[in-house]
Amino acid sequence: MESICPIDQRCSHQISALLQPPSPLHVQEYFEQLISKRQCHGIKVKQDGVFGKGVFAETDFEEEQLILKDQMLVGAQHPSNKIDCLVCGYCFKFIGSIEQQIGRKLYLKTLGVSPHYGCENDSSDEDQDNHYVKNHHNPENGASSSSTSTNPLPKMALQSLMNGELSLPYSSRFPLPSVVSCPGGCEEAFYCSKSCAEADWESFHSLLCTGEKSESLSREALLKFIQHANETNDIFLLAAKAISFTILRYRKVKASHLRKQENTAPSILGTSDLSLLLETWKPISIGHKRRWWDCIALPGDIDGSDEAAFRMQIRELAFVSLQFLKEAIFDKECEPLFSLDIYGHIIGMFELNNLDLVVASPVEDYFLYIDDLTYPEKKEAERITQPYLDALGDDYSVCCQGTAFFPLQSCMNHSCCPNAKAFKREEDRDGQATIIALRPICKGEEVTISYIDEDLPFEERQAVLADYGFRCRCTRCLEEEP
Numbered sequence: 001m002e003s004i005c006p007i008d009q010r011c012s013h014q015i016s017a018l019l020q021p022p023s024p025l026h027v028q029e030y031f032e033q034l035i036s037k038r039q040c041h042g043i044k045v046k047q048d049g050v051f052g053k054g055v056f057a058e059t060d061f062e063e064e065q066l067i068l069k070d071q072m073l074v075g076a077q078h079p080s081n082k083i084d085c086l087v088c089g090y091c092f093k094f095i096g097s098i099e100q101q102i103g104r105k106l107y108l109k110t111l112g113v114s115p116h117y118g119c120e121n122d123s124s125d126e127d128q129d130n131h132y133v134k135n136h137h138n139p140e141n142g143a144s145s146s147s148t149s150t151n152p153l154p155k156m157a158l159q160s161l162m163n164g165e166l167s168l169p170y171s172s173r174f175p176l177p178s179v180v181s182c183p184g185g186c187e188e189a190f191y192c193s194k195s196c197a198e199a200d201w202e203s204f205h206s207l208l209c210t211g212e213k214s215e216s217l218s219r220e221a222l223l224k225f226i227q228h229a230n231e232t233n234d235i236f237l238l239a240a241k242a243i244s245f246t247i248l249r250y251r252k253v254k255a256s257h258l259r260k261q262e263n264t265a266p267s268i269l270g271t272s273d274l275s276l277l278l279e280t281w282k283p284i285s286i287g288h289k290r291r292w293w294d295c296i297a298l299p300g301d302i303d304g305s306d307e308a309a310f311r312m313q314i315r316e317l318a319f320v321s322l323q324f325l326k327e328a329i330f331d332k333e334c335e336p337l338f339s340l341d342i343y344g345h346i347i348g349m350f351e352l353n354n355l356d357l358v359v360a361s362p363v364e365d366y367f368l369y370i371d372d373l374t375y376p377e378k379k380e381a382e383r384i385t386q387p388y389l390d391a392l393g394d395d396y397s398v399c400c401q402g403t404a405f406f407p408l409q410s411c412m413n414h415s416c417c418p419n420a421k422a423f424k425r426e427e428d429r430d431g432q433a434t435i436i437a438l439r440p441i442c443k444g445e446e447v448t449i450s451y452i453d454e455d456l457p458f459e460e461r462q463a464v465l466a467d468y469g470f471r472c473r474c475t476r477c478l479e480e481e482p
């Protein structure tokens, strides 16, 4: 039986207004404003009827030149990655110290903390039943493999690493910002600075914090929501951030409108204002396209004849998640945001613009530095560091991994012979996306990136791209087409 969302019915008029594609003029204004705030000014977003949006060079770029640094709209670290890397919850820089990063990771592993934050040890049977709702980014590529600790270290040593009593040789060459706790007291979110903590609180976290000062309606419901997302699909955490972001912006914009009107017009207090909601919803209205259950790729092991049932199950899963979220942070004035239709579109935006958030680890740099030392310094340093490296095993270099929505990067079209790529340089140490030129790009040319491994043969590329909902017609594909 298909669940019926009462808000879908009650707010159908507002929902269709929210889902109306913004006018080309509004879209243009939005991107121009965004580009003017970014570090780079040599690009322009153009719209056309066939390919939707595209990013074009407004100036010549040399090979390897930076084209764009794109600040995310909403992003989150994968829950499973939180054991490996302690990063700022707002800008995603590594924080603490080399010692703290190493000590914390080894300590959490000795405790056997599961990626789901200690709820339980996943049974593998359950994984098989739920394969299609698993966290859609599997943490296999490099993250928490269980086959590591060959050489367990005493807990005491790990604790003194974490609390700063023990320092490792040459670690002062890799300084990290010290850890700032969440002002709401949740002990789940940490920051690189007070300014990041405040920015996160104002933009997302005040409604989603599970601490004492949380502004949610029910911390209990919030915990249930988070647990459900961790057990099924962490894409719900991103969707919750997008909703929280919109509600908080709505309240802010409304308060400032009220202040302006105070002396001139009668108060509009208490009335929900659709135009205000539309204004605060704008950044998301530009990104979303289709509902999650309509756009999610059918897993390879599900038969085509079961497709309808599969899509229905995905919709039901979203509905369950939404009920927890609604209980946790509902706001009457923003009611349409809690409809299943809107929730499905927000999740779909992350599904389709599945952009990786990656930040390189300073722990990796540290061990590479030690490895590059020469005798006798190297021998002396390794005497202390080697047991930790052995205990970390292959996991020593795990980077911060997550998913984010980058508004400008998501406008870049795919090519199998792209002229640009997402590439973090040595100095790019936070969660922003960095796009650099792969070859010289001339003014007026479209900037393209590859969504897939472009070394794959023609048929395989097309098969992977089909999950993105299109057939590639780049110059290379046209040449290679049989």
Ligand SMILES: [Zn+2]
Pocket: 088, 089, 090, 091, 092, 093, 191, 192, 193, 196
């Ligand atoms: Zn930060």
Ligand SMILES: [Zn+2]
Pocket: 182, 183, 184, 185, 186, 187, 188, 189, 205, 208, 209, 210, 211
């Ligand atoms: Zn918090």
